[in-house]
Amino acid sequence: MRPVLSVVLGASLLLVGCGTRSTDFSDLPGDAAERAKLCFGAAQTFRKAGADAGVDAAELARRQSIESEMREATLIDDFVPAGAWEAFDVEANRQLNTGNWLLDLNRCKIGYGIGEPEPLPSLPEDEGDRLFVCAMASAIKARGSDVSRPIILQHDPQGFHFAHMLVGREGVDRLASRMTDVHRAGGRILLQGAVDSFVDRCVEEHPTAALDHPVQLPEEEPLRAGICSYVSGALIGGGADNPLRGEYLPRVERLAVPLGRAGEGISPAELRLLEQEIEKKVGALGPSTSIFAACEKAYLGDASIT
Template sequence: MTALVAVSMLLAGCDITPADLHGLPKDAAERATVCGRAALAYTAAGSGKGATEEKRRQDLLQKVVDATNFFSATGLDDAKGKALLGDLKATLAGGNWLATLNNCKAAYALGDAEPLPKLPDDPETKPAACAAVAVASAFGDGTMDIATIQKKVLTNPQSSYFLIAAAGQDGGLAAAQNAMASQIEWAIGSGAVGPLTDACLKEYPKAAATTAVALPADAGQAAAACSFSVGLFREMTGTEGDTAKAVQKKMATANVIPDLELATSSKKLIAQALDLGPPANVLKACDARFK
């Protein structure tokens, strides 16, 4: 990167703050670092895609470093600048570097946006992919421990909703968890968790519900929904597990009988759950419903 140092010296002192930051940091050094790391992650992801594409990405990295005046903005020499750019752990774990790169390209007029990955077309794979995207977004610490992820996934409104949608594809919850787990590496490696999240919420708008769930007025239908929700959370530790156990006791005390048609059909229970919204929100509504 010796050439980068020369370029930075030529540009030193110039105000190159874009008129439109496209959501990037206002601080020049932070912005240059974020953009440089995103471009470096994109360059690394191009390995094995052919010499022409690899060179295109390397050239783009150079353009980003030049445009952001990286070395002047950060005040670093060649060695320290390389080290700062190469510290990609948080960038890669966040899973949104491609979207960041496109923001950088737009801010500095560096050409068209790079193509973003799309959700799978297969209706059986799509909800599992969305669950994986939600996990990557909510737990962007880089963990790939599947057991840890599966314990956390139900507590996140979006990932739990998508997991239930995946369970509706004939395989049940265990198969849905496995399908989701198989997509997590793709979700993180996509570099586009943000845009993919938007795509998932467009596909499944009720996953974005943040308001309180309105349970069915019919006691039997409400009890069926609550029994389903209790079953999801009852074995968990922490707040959700405690709430689920409390709801189960309240329902037993109230002597409410779940609607038989719903209670005996997993497909209908899942359809009802998806109509109501995120399972954690349903559990809260059940806790409020039964005294």
């Protein structure tokens, strides 16, 4: 006969192995209610996104199973009263609009010990499509789901850079064509739930897109002044809808005087040629804010505003 202690210990280990999950909440909110809402919301969005994308019945059933497991593991029903589910759904939709719900889901699956993390979506193979996704993902990261107008690429420094890389590759008309249905393009990216992952991979592939990338401006004038004027316009254009305008308007005004002197005497014909060259050159330099900082240093020196 086995010793009583061995029997009890063996039974206890069996119960632990079968009845509980290994949990690790170190990468999740510490508050149980906040964590439950985040994680169940991510699982719910995962299921809804699959339905919206038209996944097959087996995949939809798998997603429903993950949602059910997350419901049980998080004890979400203890934190959301019966009459508060409508408000919870509103919050879950907000989570969808951040574009990172799949990343949240994977953190939650790891945290609650629910299966393996979901594979992250890949960037398109075609380089033009890839750069466009990089531009849109950067803008979504900066602005959330407010991507209904093409000007959003102008208002995000990294989105500006990727968009102008695309202009250098395909021309401005092709970019304009891609932007004709910017709302739908943004929606497709949001539905993949991995905006931050897209941006990280885009910057890894194109280090010039890093916000701290040092920019080397061309020395020749009036090209350098033209680039600085072009970027200045991007940083303050769009009125109150531009989140960069408040910070950059006084800086642009200060830079305008030396830029005006550098651009004196250019004929209209020269200006048209210069504009075409600027659109191509800008895409090789970096984010708009980094270019502008280099412009301040070039024209204002120690008097530049940092």
